[in-house]
Amino acid sequence: MSTSVLYDAPGPVTRRRTLISSSVAGVIVLVVIALVVIRLANQGQFSGALWGPLVSPFDPSFLAVWRLLGQALVATLVAAALTLVFSLVIGTLFAVSRITANRYYRWLVVGVIEFLRGVPVVIAIFFAARVLPEVGLDLPILWYLVIGLTAYNSVIIAEIIRAGVASLPRGQAEAGYSLGLTRGQVLSSILLPQAFRVMLPALISQLVVIVKDTSLGFIISYEEFVRTANIIIQTLHNPIQTYAIVALIFIVINYGLGRLAEYVERRLSQAKRTAAAPADPATVDTGAAGGG
């Protein structure tokens, strides 16, 4: 039944023991959930007055609430899409300049990348929103958010692309040079297209981080989900319910993106197995593990 190497295929005794411990653990889990639910019910958290505006189309506030949430969804997706586009472009530039930089100024590129990686995203956003107006750059709030997010995500994407280039077999670049291509041509027409392909799953996973980080827009009053939720709560006084719905929306979007990344990864490794297998794709640690 189980393919885990940590334990044998269970015999009759183990099966019984597993069944017993499963039941015990299952009961404990159910009891904890029940206690939480009962407690919340006693506090009146399941009342129609609190949930109605979010789930019942007959509630007078339903349309207004979901119009707000819809606007928040659009705001989130717009910010995420802009960030993705800018981060891809700037990240590619970073990656290319880190790969091709001669040693006299490579330290500068590496320094900028390491610096931007060390800055908390939320401070990058706040910094953009407060400092740019001080130097006379007045933009709509959306752009401060996009600038702050791009500052961080472009260097992460740069590292992903660099790892992708590094994972390609040497023969790819050598074949290009032997055809008489220049360094720039090898990079742009041979290495980068393959690197993007190899790293597509990692890039999709980074999109999850970007979508999550758009929620930090609430710091600068950008009307994404968190800010919108706070506005809804001010009139309806149902924080738990509103945040449950917002969390659910994020989970659906990001779980979908995560599954897409897994699917693409499987497709790529299948394609690789049928073609003559090149080197292993590097397992990359972009430092983005903790998300936003």
Next chain:
Amino acid sequence: MGVIVEHFPLYAQGFLQTLRICLFSAVGALVLGTILAGFRVSPVPPLRAVGSAWVTVFRNTPLAVVLFAVAFGLPELGVNGSYFYFGVIGLTCYTAAFVCEAVRSGINSVSAGQAEAARAIGLTFSQSLSLIVLPQALRTVVPPLGSVIIAMIKNSAIVGAFGVGGDLFAQGIQLTSAQGYAAAGVLTGVLLGYLLLTIPGGILLGVLERKVAVAR
């Protein structure tokens, strides 16, 4: 830039508060995350379900949403406390999901022969996990775990912004918004504080990585 010198005690306080948030959350997340990883590889289906539900929920929800949900939800469950504890609890729950995945991938990286050998000499699941697999997994797990903790340090700024107060970022907001100092100078000081934690952290991690690296 003068503001950094002028208000140095504020920055120092903020730095200590950030450190305090990070310390509590790091310990909590490492313990909780390792337990969850144990759940996820265990032969008991309900525990596996708890582990994967935790990871799915907390990895896909933004930290800001987690923090607000904790701050509004826990009092309803009868858990009252300061915003500091809510912040630490939120950050711990969130980071534990990433710790769990790092530890789990470490467990999977230990070659099957090790676990098979442990089983062959008759060790039980918990014995082979704690005596054979986890000690070896720990070595592979150090680099990703370090990245998770460094990301957590950066995420602690969100905890500050959300209302715990007193940490580096919150002091920065206070100085710019309430006292009207120019943001560029104030925030440069705040940034320096975080870089003081994240960059040496990254270097330390690199050293550790070389120390525990093992050819496999």
